[in-house]
Amino acid sequence: xxxxxxxSALKESCPELDDRxxxxxxxxxxxxxxxxxxxxxxxxxxxxxxxxDATAIDNGVEASPRFTVVYHxxxxxxxxxIRLAGDCLDDEAPSAPSLVDLFKSANWMERxxxxxxxxxxxxxxxxxxxxxxxxxxxxxxxxDFPLAGHENELWDPEIxxxxxxxxxxxxxxxxxxxxxxSVFESKREPAAKDESWSEEKEKPDQ
Amino acid sequence: xSTETTEYTAPDSGGKAAAAAQEFETEHLEVSMGxxxxxxxxxxxxxxxxxxxxxxxxDPVLGYxxxxxxxxxxxxxxxxxxxxxxxxxxxxxxxxxxxxxxAVEKLANLEVPERCQAIRVVTSExxxxxxxxxGLGAYTMDVGALTVFMITFTEREKLYKLFExxxxxxxxxxxxxxxxxxxxxxxxxxxxxxTFCEELLPLLDDxxxxxxxxxxxxxxxxxIGIISKEDAIAYGLTGPNLRGSGVDVDLRRDVPYSGxxxxxxxxxxxxxxxxxxxxxxxxxxxxxxxxxxxxAIKKMPGGPFYAEDAKKIYAPRKDKILTSMEELIQxxxxxxxxxxxxxxxxxFEAENPKGALGFYIVSKGGGVPYRMKIRGPSFxxxxxxxxxxxxxxxSDISAILGSLDFVMGECDR
Numbered sequence: 001x002x003x004x005x006x007x008s009a010l011k012e013s014c015p016e017l018d019d020r021x022x023x024x025x026x027x028x029x030x031x032x033x034x035x036x037x038x039x040x041x042x043x044x045x046x047x048x049x050x051x052x053d054a055t056a057i058d059n060g061v062e063a064s065p066r067f068t069v070v071y072h073x074x075x076x077x078x079x080x081x082i083r084l085a086g087d088c089l090d091d092e093a094p095s096a097p098s099l100v101d102l103f104k105s106a107n108w109m110e111r112x113x114x115x116x117x118x119x120x121x122x123x124x125x126x127x128x129x130x131x132x133x134x135x136x137x138x139x140x141x142x143x144d145f146p147l148a149g150h151e152n153e154l155w156d157p158e159i160x161x162x163x164x165x166x167x168x169x170x171x172x173x174x175x176x177x178x179x180x181x182s183v184f185e186s187k188r189e190p191a192a193k194d195e196s197w198s199e200e201k202e203k204p205d206q
Numbered sequence: 207x208s209t210e211t212t213e214y215t216a217p218d219s220g221g222k223a224a225a226a227a228q229e230f231e232t233e234h235l236e237v238s239m240g241x242x243x244x245x246x247x248x249x250x251x252x253x254x255x256x257x258x259x260x261x262x263x264x265d266p267v268l269g270y271x272x273x274x275x276x277x278x279x280x281x282x283x284x285x286x287x288x289x290x291x292x293x294x295x296x297x298x299x300x301x302x303x304x305x306x307x308x309a310v311e312k313l314a315n316l317e318v319p320e321r322c323q324a325i326r327v328v329t330s331e332x333x334x335x336x337x338x339x340x341g342l343g344a345y346t347m348d349v350g351a352l353t354v355f356m357i358t359f360t361e362r363e364k365l366y367k368l369f370e371x372x373x374x375x376x377x378x379x380x381x382x383x384x385x386x387x388x389x390x391x392x393x394x395x396x397x398x399x400x401t402f403c404e405e406l407l408p409l410l411d412d413x414x415x416x417x418x419x420x421x422x423x424x425x426x427x428x429x430i431g432i433i434s435k436e437d438a439i440a441y442g443l444t445g446p447n448l449r450g451s452g453v454d455v456d457l458r459r460d461v462p463y464s465g466x467x468x469x470x471x472x473x474x475x476x477x478x479x480x481x482x483x484x485x486x487x488x489x490x491x492x493x494x495x496x497x498x499x500x501x502a503i504k505k506m507p508g509g510p511f512y513a514e515d516a517k518k519i520y521a522p523r524k525d526k527i528l529t530s531m532e533e534l535i536q537x538x539x540x541x542x543x544x545x546x547x548x549x550x551x552x553x554f555e556a557e558n559p560k561g562a563l564g565f566y567i568v569s570k571g572g573g574v575p576y577r578m579k580i581r582g583p584s585f586x587x588x589x590x591x592x593x594x595x596x597x598x599x600x601s602d603i604s605a606i607l608g609s610l611d612f613v614m615g616e617c618d619r
Contacts, residue, residue, distance in 0.1 A: 021550060021551070022550070022551060022552075023312070023313060023548075023550040023551065024552045024553065024554075025553060027551075049439055050439050050442060052442060052444075052555065052562065052564060052581060053553070053564055053566060053579065053581045055566065055579040057576075057577050070566070070579075072564070072566065074555075076439075076453070076454075076455045076460070079461050080461075081553060081555075083551075083553060103442070104437070104440040104441045104442075104589070104590075104593075105440065105441050108586070108589040109442075109585075112585075116276070129269075130268055130269065131268060131269040132269060132272065133269065140274060140277055141277055147277060147281050
């Protein structure tokens, strides 16, 4: 019932709004360009005052549209959630409008989605990686990223034995625990000692 | 005898004072705090910009505990992921287990028996007490009150004994399965839980008598780290941090799950949203948890502790596997291919000790999720740091961090 009321109310501001298959809360598909407007209307006119979750789905390497951004909003008056999804237009460089102006909580959640899926949030004030380190080259939650990491010519036998995949371990230098020497000391991340090589064991190629 | 009073006159200090002011002008400092710092409760790093002792800018750096739980979840069956939920909020694994199982059961549209629901309520509330006890102990220790830590840790130890008796493990309980729990409560366990509740309440009074009207505690926490109602909602805060700011939201009451609607409890609220209010809310929440536990145990329904009808979801009991061909096949299918789930998507949030732990599951059918997003409440609770720590003294940072009571396990996932 709430879904129908909401839908007819939202139809005015966004006529392209479409029902989305859902097993629980009311859910809508929305063109990615008008997500910000719809969320603003939901917040201001319908009492959805908290953005609980912002994330994305990778629909598969071959699928088009490949990436879908998903938002969950919660109304503390009506005690209900709503799900809003939008397909990103470009499969190669997916992008979506940022909701940071509407909800401060979007800041970190969009940074995480960018980190994991590589979705560019337009208008985000500070779109940096948040969980992986800054120099990390991949977006790990994409479906073409293998669970153990990409195979490498200089694979490590120990890791390969454990994972069954010819991968390199996370680098000791350039990794999350190692400082960039060019940065001022206080800005650096604390460094772990590189013990991956010794006199017996050669230093692996970085 | 005449007293000669000589008036003390300070030497002409005007020029010197000005010079001293120049000399002691506060310095712009950049400090990297963490990732291994006692008050960051795990591996959080803060890049602080200080003006003397005043924090001008705070940039939290996360990811030191990132294990890729969401990627891992896409590569294993629903039941196999249960142990990973232990490690989300590793201070309240029982609550995580229950929340995860309920999310998947929502996907399967499966109603678990009342006894299972009541067991989950009891375990979740005990997990809440244990998480709050630890959070409170660590918080007070960071601020300098060591005694409270001793009291709360002694109580927490008793709880872990109870957890061990119930699940076989103190920390990594993995107590839930999709469609039920792993085993029923042992005999006499509920009585021991009630005894624990009996012992806990006077100790909470002790804790409060040590802190609530303690001048030093008050000075260190009151009016420190104030989060306004609007900010708390805008930054997506949940749990005691949100209620500490006076926002009346509790999912157990508002969006009841697992039979919480049958129990009477109050939702404590703060007024100012400062560190003191968040402390007070947590202490009161423990009392309310005790109330819920007592009601749940009093009303504890009989019957099975797992959904017996869900033959394609909950693996049959061992005695049946060994004697019946049908059950053996089911067990094999559930173990190898995972429980049979419909296609679709659900979002479920449970009111965990740290806040709303959410699971967004996209299923394309079969025993493995296509995508699982975990909304760790600590992730959002921490995002307010960049706002709340600006203008605070550096010594207040440990009070603020303690009062936000976060866990990096669910923040970095």
